[in-house]
Amino acid sequence: MSQPVDVIDDTECRNxxxxxxGKYCSACGQRSRGVGLDAGELASEALDSIVKIDGKLWRTFLGLTKNPGLVAKNYAQGMRARYVNPLRYCFAAVAISIAATIWTGEFDAISESLIFVQLEGAANDPVVQELNTFLMRYLNVMSLLTVPVYAFVLMLLTRRSGYSYASHFSFVCYVVGQGALLGVLGTFFNSYVYFLGILPSLVITNFVYIYGAMRFYGRGVWASTLLISTSFFAYMVILFAIIYPLFILDIL
Known part of the structure; x- marks a missing residue:
């Protein structure tokens, strides 16, 4: 007679x-819960997974809020199980930030507050409207382009740090993601308190970038400010070189 499907040798990992x-498999990490599957085990596994995800996410967010550079340094030096993957964190944070910016109408408000829009009739100009639509369409791309550009420039400027490009990349992912999430506070301030344009988000994100660089690279405030400013300048040059031709092709 064949052995029932749920009956498996209790000395072997069922996975x-x-x-x-011991209680956990040394090969795959699955916990040993005895023979068969019951409702208690199913519920326990589901709850355990949720708690682990929430716990790691919460730990990453709080750590990046208190000291973004230290979290990035810990991750680069091998402490990876305790934090959310930096690329995943960055993607999710930027998506949330962009959604909040568009949902609250802040994107349109900032566009309308620009100098060229304040000119008489500029807001109704088809080219201006087309530019506004174009920028909104590629807002996520422009935000995420920050990561590879900043990482490359920082790698060139801190060659003696000993960090690989992947380490610089993970650092930028964390600070860009955290800056985007905390920048949502500026978005809601603009929407529900007093509109200050890009100033609130700019102050928050730059503080995260500079403070993060101070701890990650072990530099002073002015040296870190120079690192971030140089990276930002390079990013703007590359962004213009990519976005301008795309916009021209888009309106033709």
Missing amino acids: CGAVLT
């Missing part, structure tokens, strides 16, 4: 078949 030497 990979490795010999068990």
